[in-house]
Amino acid sequence: MFRRLAQSLVRTTQFRFVSHDYQAIVNAKKCVVFMKGTPDAPQCGFSRAVIQMLEAEGVDLNNEISAHNILEEDGMREEMKEFSDWPTFPQVYLNGEFYGGCDIMYDDYKNEKLRGILLEAKLTLPEH
């Protein structure tokens, strides 16, 4: 009985995200995007929308953000869903903290709050 208990304890606490060091990845840049496809060739409308919104706000996609293609990288698709506690992609991290997906970004973009949020995350944006 104790063996069972110990096993389940280990299972819940063990580091299940074995394919990549996600904590390091989300801390690597001020803005990290987990998407389907790449910024140059998005493979999903929602992923494309996120990239377009970042571009519209003037984010330098080459230097300020890092983008990860969850369709290509081993294990990332399933493990990021657990890591972020979020069931869908794209997933956007700002300063190591999960910000949201396309709908949330679009909402902020529509209400003109996105620029402020990106500036708060210390991204460098061009003057209006």
Added chain:
Amino acid sequence: MNILRAVRSANFLARKTFSSVRPFSQSQILLVKEDELHKEIQNAFPEGQISVEDASNGCGTNFNIQVVCDSFDGKRAVNRNRMVNKVIKPYMEEIHMIRVETFTKAEFSSS
């Protein structure tokens, strides 16, 4: 003798062809339904106004979900959505896409 053999092989063939087809009622159980989701979400947000729409033309794969509830007050969008996601997590295996919109009563009436 020939007739018997013919009937037997026809039987065999028929059984083989239809063995992989699920009976109608069984496939209905596997389909995620609007009402089911609505009920689950309503249980989690008793005083909330819930709207669940199957955006996949009855296929049960895409849903638009809207929840209006004051328990969202003061929470970031991400955390609000997570509250809803937690409820529908058991269904996520069958669902491909969800759109979740969360509002407090005040936000909803001004939108």
